Amino acid sequence: xxxxxxxxxxxxxxxxxxxxxxxxxxxxxxxxxxxxxxxxxxxxxxxxxxxxxxxxxxxxxxxxxxxxxxxxxxxxxxxxxxxxxxxxxxxxxxxxxxxxxxxxxxxxxxxxxxxxxxxxxxxxxxxxxxxxxxxxxxxxxxxxxxxxxxxxxxxxxxxxxxxxxxxxxxxxxxxxxxxx
Numbered sequence: 001x002x003x004x005x006x007x008x009x010x011x012x013x014x015x016x017x018x019x020x021x022x023x024x025x026x027x028x029x030x031x032x033x034x035x036x037x038x039x040x041x042x043x044x045x046x047x048x049x050x051x052x053x054x055x056x057x058x059x060x061x062x063x064x065x066x067x068x069x070x071x072x073x074x075x076x077x078x079x080x081x082x083x084x085x086x087x088x089x090x091x092x093x094x095x096x097x098x099x100x101x102x103x104x105x106x107x108x109x110x111x112x113x114x115x116x117x118x119x120x121x122x123x124x125x126x127x128x129x130x131x132x133x134x135x136x137x138x139x140x141x142x143x144x145x146x147x148x149x150x151x152x153x154x155x156x157x158x159x160x161x162x163x164x165x166x167x168x169x170x171x172x173x174x175x176x177x178x179x180x
Contacts, residue, residue, distance in 0.1 A: 045063045050067075051066055059077060061077050062079050063080050064087055067085070067086045069087075069088045071090045072092065072093070073093075074091075077094055081099055083117050088102075094110045095108060096112045097115065102122060110127055112126045112130075114129075114130065119136045120138065123139055125143075
């Protein structure tokens with residue numbers, strides 16, 4: 001057992017008459033959170049007083065409130081530009097939400113949403129797309145129809161897969177004489 005010492009006015013330790021036993025403090029276990037849930041809720045914000053030139057790659061949801069010029073690669077994570085955010089470049093992400101200014105190209109695996117406060121000038125390639133009333137939008141949109149192609153390819157035709165050969169008529173033509 002440890003004994004606590006007392007210190008006098010000059011910070012010199014001395015042993016006093018009473019002793020105090022120190023008990024170890026049990027470590028509190030950290031709550032366990034599944035990795036999948038943790039990464040889907042994880043979000044990084046770049047503040048409005050930050051300016052970045054270059055590229056950003058990450059494995060978390062990203063919000064830009066400041067300025068960014070370059071390439072943003074978020075893979076299967078979401079990306080959004082806040083109301084005061086400004087991005088000039090290329091974005092690769094799962095879902096993208098534009099609330100501020102954007103100039104460039106967006107390639108989304110999911111949905112791109114342009115809100116009413118957005119100022120958008122560029123190209124979009126995504127599975128779905130929406131623009132709210134009041135947004136400024138000047139651009140080109142290409143919606144990925146791969147999911148529709150896969151559905152059509154997996155459907156089986158309702159008729160036979162190969163045409164049957166034409167059947168020959170058993171009735172002879174009129175100019176042929178039949179012998180008895």
